[in-house]
Amino acid sequence: MAQLKPHTPLRPPTMADVARQAGVSHQTVSRVLGDHPNVRNETRARVLHAIEEMGYRRNSSARALATRRTLTLGVVASNTTLYGPASTLFALEEAARAEGYLVSTVSLRELTVETVSEALHRLSEGGVEGVIALAPQRPAVEALTELRHPFPVVAVGTGSGVEIPSVNVDQRLGARLATGHLLATGHRTVWHLAGPENWQEAVDRADGWRATLEEAGVTPPAPLRGDWSPLSGYRAGQELAGWVGRGLTAVFVANDQMALGVLWALREAGVRTPQDVAVVGFDDIPESEFFAPPLTTVRQDFSAVGKRSIALLLDLIEGRTPAGTSRIVIEPQLLVRASTFPYAPRPGTAPG
Amino acid sequence: MAQLKPHTPLRPPTMADVARQAGVSHQTVSRVLGDHPNVRNETRARVLHAIEEMGYRRNSSARALATRRTLTLGVVASNTTLYGPASTLFALEEAARAEGYLVSTVSLRELTVETVSEALHRLSEGGVEGVIALAPQRPAVEALTELRHPFPVVAVGTGSGVEIPSVNVDQRLGARLATGHLLATGHRTVWHLAGPENWQEAVDRADGWRATLEEAGVTPPAPLRGDWSPLSGYRAGQELAGWVGRGLTAVFVANDQMALGVLWALREAGVRTPQDVAVVGFDDIPESEFFAPPLTTVRQDFSAVGKRSIALLLDLIEGRTPAGTSRIVIEPQLLVRASTFPYAPRPGTAPG
DNA sequence: GACGTCATTGTGAGCGCTAACAATCGACGG
DNA sequence: CCGTCGATTGTTAGCGCTCACAATGACGTC
Secondary structure, X not given: OOOOOOXXXXXOOOHHHXXXXXXXXXXXXXXXXXXXXXXXXXXXXXXXXXHHHHOOOOOHHHHHHHHOOOOEEEEEEEOXXXXXXXXXXXXXXXXXXXXXXXXXXXXXXXXXXXXXXXXXXXXXXXXXXXXXXXXXXXXXXXXXXXXXXXXXXXXXXXXXXXXXXXXXXXXXXXXXXXHHHHHHOOOOOOEEEEOOOOEHHHHHHHHHHHHHHHHOXXXXXXXXXXXXXXXXXXXXXHHHHOOEOOOEOEEEEOXXXXXXXXXXXXXXXXXXXXXXXXXXXXXXXXXXXXXXXXOEEEEOOHHHHHHHHHHHHHHHHHOOOXXXXXXXXXXXXXXXXXXOOOOOOOOOXXXX | OXXXXXXXXXXXXXXXHHHHHHOOOHHHHHHHHOOOOOOOHHHHHHHHHHHHHHOOOOOHHHHHHHHOOOOEEEXXXXXXXXXXXXXHHHHHHHXXXXXXXXXXXXXXOOOOHHHHHHHHHHHHHOOOOEEEEEOOEHHHHHHHHHOOXXXXXXXXOOOOOOOOOEEEEOHHHHHHHHHHHHHHOOOOOOEEEEOOOOEHHHHHHHHHHHHHHHHOOOOOOOOEEOOOOHHHXXXXXXXXXXXXXXXXXXXXXXXXXXXXXXXXXXXXXXXXXXXXXEEEOOEOOHHHHHOOOOOEEEEOOHHHHHHHHHHHHHHHHHOOOOOOOOEEEEOOEEEOOOOOOOOOOOOOOOOO
């Protein structure tokens, strides 16, 4: 059949076009692009020149079809404007890129079985080889475990009590560090402003706090509850201010943003931090060093979370790790700042 | 040739497998999946049942190869843990998803010609149909304009002075609103803590501030410069505190995080806000309402930025809009809070 | 009762690439 | 001088899907 197909400028050039231009076979072009060893230098140069000249780009779909590899990973996330999720997302993408993968993200407004299933479905249609699910809420985990997917999934932030591979910062340990620090600096008990009940991290932080108090022989006061926002922290702070002078000298707040609201409410009520009430947060957002006063908090190594998650996912994709077993736990770190120290109780408020 | 290929459990089922199972042709399966009208209900049901039973998923690569559409957009971004970029990213993904597209993101630590070129190249190899570049810095824009890419690119946050399609919040207007508000509430002049010089947004905000002062017949004081971080704001704030009583009564800070540092430094120096010095920020991060005092700031509609950007990019992809012309500008909004109002000058510091 | 029409389904030809194998050529050992 | 080996290049089949077109059958019309 006659080769009557001149290269239409409308169609981007194909490998065959480049081959013709360079006077070789398309396979040789493929070899050059694939850095195959057995290509004569002169041939390689000729091919590269043709590629450059024609502005040729390898068609990723054809490549993916032939190799059965898309080199793309999916991420399902929510609350991506919050510091924690945003940092994790960043770390994940960077780690994936270092391994030669591209990342497609689906950012949900809320995590329900429906939205997560839908997101997984879209990513599947997008041809991802595996998915990282930033799934800090229960319903998301349900969706992950109940659904049939054609690719491995790694859960992040679910807590390690789930039956799929997961990567987590040890939230309980973080809460223990925070609570323990407060007890160690002279406080008789520690109050807690928790995060939303449906967040596993909130539950774990509350558990760590409770356990630490109980081990110290202290009956934990009833925890307050917020929604991670500064506003909810502010409201809780107003309530907490009412307990000052009646045994409240220290508060462990489940994240820095709420802690900001708490600090604000306390100051408004004439309560001094840390002299009257010490406050500890969680996350170490960049601003927390500049709160009034600078906030003692718990830092999570998001970069490590990203790297370990990607490494685990790739292990699963390559079949190097059997599914269902791996649970990676990363240790957080306490940062002591002025919101807890120096603690200088005034007479009457003193825990001693 | 004999059809000796029983469905290996290792290989996911293909459309042909489903067709065989349902007793139809692969084309009919394709029609069912594509919601084609001319398929008998009974046939459709049979096909759907087979699909469900076999857990069949359409192969996206083959589909993309045949249709020449990947339904994927790329985003190049940096500083994605900051509130502004994170919000834009979220809005972009949501808007893209609503249009049936998946988004692949590359998050850079720094925007240089090299990193941006590299990112564009990766996205190209990933088969994106178009790219949104969150390119608030000059070098990024260079890379965008100088490079040959096989797809349309929309720049976001570059300022509208670039020769490629762009979407921007009117930063000058935002700065004018902020500065004008301060002048209107009785201040004789307004100082400025600017962002990094290589950020177009920082330049535009400074320009708006300067222009507003000059139009009011005031010679602008030399602006200070920070790096967007609370720490840099804190340092600048210490310097600013030294000018209190010597004509400094109002500061326009180029973002909320630096404003936080400024507030902190002022308080530490015994300067009251807003009684002695009024402060305005930019961005309206969620925390700014809970700064001490709550921060007057300029809100940008990131959601609108996302939607308009995606709409423009899709127009370019579909060829509905000629390249090179469109510049979309979105208006910001001033939010007045306690950091500027009520302004109550004390004797001697009063601007009047 | 032959013919045009519509709804429904099937067939064949790629999309652009890689993988496996075949072919070619010069060099080298016996 | 011939066979063999290694380096280099070409040839042939798909990968799994969609598109354009062909085929089939039921229905109604004149």
